[in-house]
Amino acid sequence: MNVLAIPLLIPLxxxxxxxxxxxxxxxxxxxxxxxxxxxxxxxxxxxxxxxQDGYVVLHTAQWAAPFGITLVADLLAAxxxxxxxxxxxxxxxxxxxxxxxxxxxxxxxxxxxxxLAGVVGSFITGDLFNLFVWFEVMLLASFALLTLGGExxxxxxxxxxxxxxxxxxxxxxxxxxxxxxxxxxxxxxxLAQKIAxxxxxxxxxxxxxxxxxxxxxxxxxxxxxxxxxxxxxxPQVAVSALFAGLLTKVGVYALFRVFTLIFVHDVAYTHTxxxxxxxxxxxxxxxGAAAQFEFRRILSxxxxxxxxxxxxxxxxxxxxxxxxxxxxxxxxxxxKTALFLVSGISYRLLGSYELRDLGGLYRKKPLLAILFLxxxxxxAGIPPLSGFFAKFIVLRAGIEAEAYxxxxxxxxxxxxxxxxxxxxxxxxxxxATPEHTHEQKPLTDAVVDRGHWPLYVPIMILGCGTLxxxxxxxxxxxxAEQAAAQLLNPQGYIDxxxxxxx
Amino acid sequence: MMNSNTVILRTAAMYxxxxxxxxxxxxxxxxxxxPGGGFIGGLVAAGAFVLFAFSYGSDAxxxxxxxxxxxxxxAGLLFGLASAIPSLLRGEPxxxxxxxxxxxxxxxxxxxxxxxxxxxxxxxxxxxxxxxFVIQLMEAEHE
Numbered sequence: 045m046n047v048l049a050i051p052l053l054i055p056l057x058x059x060x061x062x063x064x065x066x067x068x069x070x071x072x073x074x075x076x077x078x079x080x081x082x083x084x085x086x087x088x089x090x091x092x093x094x095x096q097d098g099y100v101v102l103h104t105a106q107w108a109a110p111f112g113i114t115l116v117a118d119l120l121a122a123x124x125x126x127x128x129x130x131x132x133x134x135x136x137x138x139x140x141x142x143x144x145x146x147x148x149x150x151x152x153x154x155x156x157x158x159x160l161a162g163v164v165g166s167f168i169t170g171d172l173f174n175l176f177v178w179f180e181v182m183l184l185a186s187f188a189l190l191t192l193g194g195e196x197x198x199x200x201x202x203x204x205x206x207x208x209x210x211x212x213x214x215x216x217x218x219x220x221x222x223x224x225x226x227x228x229x230x231x232x233x234x235l236a237q238k239i240a241x242x243x244x245x246x247x248x249x250x251x252x253x254x255x256x257x258x259x260x261x262x263x264x265x266x267x268x269x270x271x272x273x274x275x276x277x278x279p280q281v282a283v284s285a286l287f288a289g290l291l292t293k294v295g296v297y298a299l300f301r302v303f304t305l306i307f308v309h310d311v312a313y314t315h316t317x318x319x320x321x322x323x324x325x326x327x328x329x330x331x332g333a334a335a336q337f338e339f340r341r342i343l344s345x346x347x348x349x350x351x352x353x354x355x356x357x358x359x360x361x362x363x364x365x366x367x368x369x370x371x372x373x374x375x376x377x378x379x380k381t382a383l384f385l386v387s388g389i390s391y392r393l394l395g396s397y398e399l400r401d402l403g404g405l406y407r408k409k410p411l412l413a414i415l416f417l418x419x420x421x422x423x424a425g426i427p428p429l430s431g432f433f434a435k436f437i438v439l440r441a442g443i444e445a446e447a448y449x450x451x452x453x454x455x456x457x458x459x460x461x462x463x464x465x466x467x468x469x470x471x472x473x474x475x476a477t478p479e480h481t482h483e484q485k486p487l488t489d490a491v492v493d494r495g496h497w498p499l500y501v502p503i504m505i506l507g508c509g510t511l512x513x514x515x516x517x518x519x520x521x522x523x524a525e526q527a528a529a530q531l532l533n534p535q536g537y538i539d540x541x542x543x544x545x546x
Numbered sequence: 547m548m549n550s551n552t553v554i555l556r557t558a559a560m561y562x563x564x565x566x567x568x569x570x571x572x573x574x575x576x577x578x579x580x581p582g583g584g585f586i587g588g589l590v591a592a593g594a595f596v597l598f599a600f601s602y603g604s605d606a607x608x609x610x611x612x613x614x615x616x617x618x619x620x621a622g623l624l625f626g627l628a629s630a631i632p633s634l635l636r637g638e639p640x641x642x643x644x645x646x647x648x649x650x651x652x653x654x655x656x657x658x659x660x661x662x663x664x665x666x667x668x669x670x671x672x673x674x675x676x677x678x679f680v681i682q683l684m685e686a687e688h689e
Contacts, residue, residue, distance in 0.1 A: 046637070056627055060627055105633075
């Protein structure tokens, strides 16, 4: 089923092509928009195929599983690839107006495509070691994107980012090695089948914890999340938005994959740890955000707290909770990217990300204010936007599972999220433009938005996305329900990859 | 400093470079079932060019290869990816090796394959990457 390979090949080809055309930034821009648009289309085709058949499996080079590298898309993977397509497309449009010229010369577009290839590869691989390889592809590209421009703050952020992520990769590799030593296979479906036969189940739990630490770092979960708020506010805004939307979610996806498919031998132990990690991630993220007064840093801390909700869905491990987790990922990717993109426009208008330098945008740019308000309220969980339903499902699952303390924390975190969003709203849009900013960069009506449509259109697309999920939530809920049903029934995945065995 | 004028190095480079390049192509073509392949071949070829650059200077190297090394890199990546296409066109799973046998005059036959295209791509990409680095470093030193 080569329909699975296309979303992976498109960014790879686009990257190679834009590298070959390194002399012409114009062509690179054209390729970026076309390639991401076709990535989106091909991902939707993939989703349809998965909806039809349940699973799409590709044994590359005709090496049957478990010997070759198998690509597998179940519903969750296909949904993630579609979300990647959406974010890639809007970021490519936004980059047309937002990327500084110097960055384009130093390979912004090839790196963008390489990153996307890494992300898509991580979603559709069916092999743990191959997952490691795609993680590295993604990280390599993200290191370079993070430091494009080479400012001091960027270097400082990049050092923290690189160090912790390399640490995480080392643990990942160690865990893969140990697992291979015990089970003798790295194909995920094969692992799921054979792991119960290992005598030393205690050792399996140790390996599961190693994976938890490694993916937890990538997902920016408590306690090793601090690389994220230290680095995400430093690169140019399109890169921030891309990272915010996609990168941590790859870690979350990996956790969902291994803790529903492979490590389900001792749920009472592993998923209880996950539950507390989720609660603490929510709480520290939101409290960190409350103490910040820089637009992108506030948003970065909120990524951390939102990761907590997704992990909560996984940790409760009931059908409804998994649905909530999947739904939350869908909602979060759209909303968070939109908020970062808004911060980019306000920076362009007033020349700062610091809340004390910003102000008065509601009077001059009412459209921008609305474009901020929709994702911001959605993030805080106000009905009828997507965030409300996402939170509602997770919380209800929490109450049904009688995890009252964690549910209480989740409610409190929702309230504090509202506080942060109100803070940004009051400072950036409501209050008058501060004198010192006004003198440096007067925001008059003469600052026209002509030629700035690439900045606004992406936010509108994402805003429509969150409204759509809110008002037309039933089909999305059914989609999440089907994805969760697949996750909770690993046998389907195993049979799809290895073939039904007698 | 890099543009050293030692006669020994210059003369040696003149004779060694063609041999190294030939050897790199030998490694490239041999690589499918035996030790060798695009990566090693590319390294040997890059070694040959770097030796030339050390003895004659980076400008001489640029005028020798004419192309910008970045073009080699881009072309290499495209070649590598192009090797995935034949299997797609035949409707087989991605990366399935395709073989084309061409009968030559006499009893010989030439076997071409999509892994060979991949290896050529790797070869070009490795040469391109290393030369981009080396030339940039040498020119940064001159400034």
